[in-house]
């Protein structure tokens with residue numbers, strides 16, 4: 001059986017006699033569970049599923065009863081430690097595996113080889129598919145088309161597609177909720193319910209922006225809307241992004257470059273020049289400028305960013321990884337767009353509520369003015385000295401107060417009429433009915 005080199009220390013079994021196998025690392029313990037546990041059926045969703053299935057098949061057909069013992073790996077890192085028999089065997093196997101790995105590389109042997117007992121292999125290009133089979137097949141069929149579509153949508157050349165950190169983008173999506181994923185894709189593919197789409201779907205009579213009333217609200221306009229509170233929301237969101245980057249020990253030059261360029265993109269101005277010359281920063285800036293800053297907000301970040309951040313982490317002795325940082329950065333960039341979108345939706349809701357209330361009070365004002373001073377006593381007729389036009393142009397609170405006063409005056413008048421003419425009405429009724 002050929003043990004693939006790609007596991008590289010995760011699984012180095014030490015056979016002792018014919019009945020014991022040592023499992024030297026946590027990854028190998030998981031591997032052991034998948035290979036030897038009777039309640040686990042390996043499948044193409046497993047990492048290294050070819051290796052697992054092959055081992056599972058061999059173990060199932062083996063007449064030997066297997067027992068397992070866990071041995072801590074890398075015990076020789078501590079020179080003062082006393083090593084037992086199992087530790088010595090494990091170290092010896094580790095050295096042999098490394099030597100075999102070097103030999104294979106020097107001889108240019110293929111690192112992906114057929115394994116006895118594995119299911120039929122799937123090879124895409126030069127690479128054998130060993131994990132996440134379904135996703136890799138989907139990506140192979142649709143990936144190129146989808147990436148070209150994003151390039152066209154964001155107006156950057158297809159030659160720059162390979163410069164986008166698709167892995168970080170995938171990690172960010174995987175760690176997001178299903179609802180967040182739906183929104184990110186809908187918003188960035190321009191299928192959100194913006195004015196342009198609502199008018200096209202005949203759900204709005206016009207496509208105007210609900211905030212600034214300019215023509216044809218698109219998803220780009222949602223981010224660029226010049227309305228005052230929209231600008232405040234944008235600035236707050238960028239400030240939050242910067243605070244998050246600082247909290248993650250981001251290279252200061254990256255913080256200023258990203259925030260300055262996003263602010264400049266929205267205000268259509270030149271970005272402030274950065275004073276940082278950290279290794280690789282200028283290349284990352286140039287790559288992102290070519291891809292676009294709106295594309296950055298969509299999560300299409302240049303692949304150079306994670307490299308610069310990784311180098312910075314190493315430089316300051318931080319053990320965090322630039323790759324993880326890049327995935328988290330993408331999620332924070334989506335948050336910027338989300339904050340602006342939420343503000344826009346809140347604006348629509350508030351405006352529509354006000355519009356309904358405003359229409360109702362306008363109707364009531366017109367009705368009261370049509371009734372006029374009829375039935376009102378002399379002392380309340382001053383309420384109608386104000387013209388209808390002036391009232392309609394007054395503040396909402398003034399209109400409400402006027403309406404309340406007029407209704408109260410009419411109610412008073414009705415009560416007074418009822419009390420004042422009761423005896424006269426009775427007299428008239430008696431007279432009309434005649435003597436009984």
Ligand SMILES: [Zn+2]
Nearest residue numbers: 209211212225
């Ligand atoms: Zn607008």
